[in-house]
Amino acid sequence: MLLHAQTDESNNPKNQHSAEDVVDKLYDLVTFKKGTTPNWEKVKSLFIEEAVIVLRTSWEEASILSVDDFVDDFIKFIENSNVIETGFSETILKKESMILGDIATFLVLYEALIPGSGRPPQKGVDSFSLIKKNGEWKIISILNEIPSEMNPIPVSLMD
Numbered sequence: 312m313l314l315h316a317q318t319d320e321s322n323n324p325k326n327q328h329s330a331e332d333v334v335d336k337l338y339d340l341v342t343f344k345k346g347t348t349p350n351w352e353k354v355k356s357l358f359i360e361e362a363v364i365v366l367r368t369s370w371e372e373a374s375i376l377s378v379d380d381f382v383d384d385f386i387k388f389i390e391n392s393n394v395i396e397t398g399f400s401e402t403i404l405k406k407e408s409m410i411l412g413d414i415a416t417f418l419v420l421y422e423a424l425i426p427g428s429g430r431p432p433q434k435g436v437d438s439f440s441l442i443k444k445n446g447e448w449k450i451i452s453i454l455n456e457i458p459s460e461m462n463p464i465p466v467s468l469m470d
Contacts, residue, residue, distance in 0.1 A: 330415035330441045330448040331408060333357050337450070338401050338421065341385065345398040345426075348389060351382050359442065359449045366455045367435075373455075392425065400424045404434070405468045413443035420468040434458055436468065 328336070340354050355378055364381040368374050376384060389395055405420045417439040422432040438454040458464045 328448060330410055330443070331406075331417070333441060333448045333450060334406070334417050334419065334439055335403065338403055338419075342400040342402070343398055345396055347398075348395060349385070351386075354382060355379075357450050359444060359451055362450055362452060364453045364455075367457045370457075370459070394425055397425050397427050400426070405470070407467050415439075415441040415443075415448065417441075418465065418468060420464060434464065436464065 424432040440451040
């Protein structure tokens with residue numbers, strides 16, 4: 312696991328990021344154009360080492376992953392779905408937050424799309440917990456859910 316080292320440059324207030332910036336950056340980093348892949352070291356740098364990611368893998372199942380497992384799972388998705396040929400995007404549609412001191416939570420409604428796949432975009436909801444550690448916001452956990460008729464998008468995230 313790569314730890315993000317503090318440098319003189321990272322101590323510069325211009326380089327400090329808000330909790331919201333960290334959440335936005337994760338979606339930006341996992342979105343990529345055809346022929347490219349995400350910068351996984353930058354993705355990992357957004358998390359604390361002990362972070363936990365819970366991904367919905369089917370309507371009945373979820374996987375509990377470490378950051379490294381999350382990256383490995385995403386790489387397998389890219390390879391198995393051949394999205395290096397098409398690219399991939401996750402776009403934030405709506406977000407709500409609560410920030411108190413050095414803790415933050417975000418609920419994010421997003422839309423995932425594989426361009427040219429013929430499949431419609433897939434909406435999902437991610438719940439983030441972050442902590443400000445050594446002056447930097449880091450992701451502690453992400454919980455993922457896929458909305459359905461039985462499990463609709465929360466009213467607070469609807470337009």
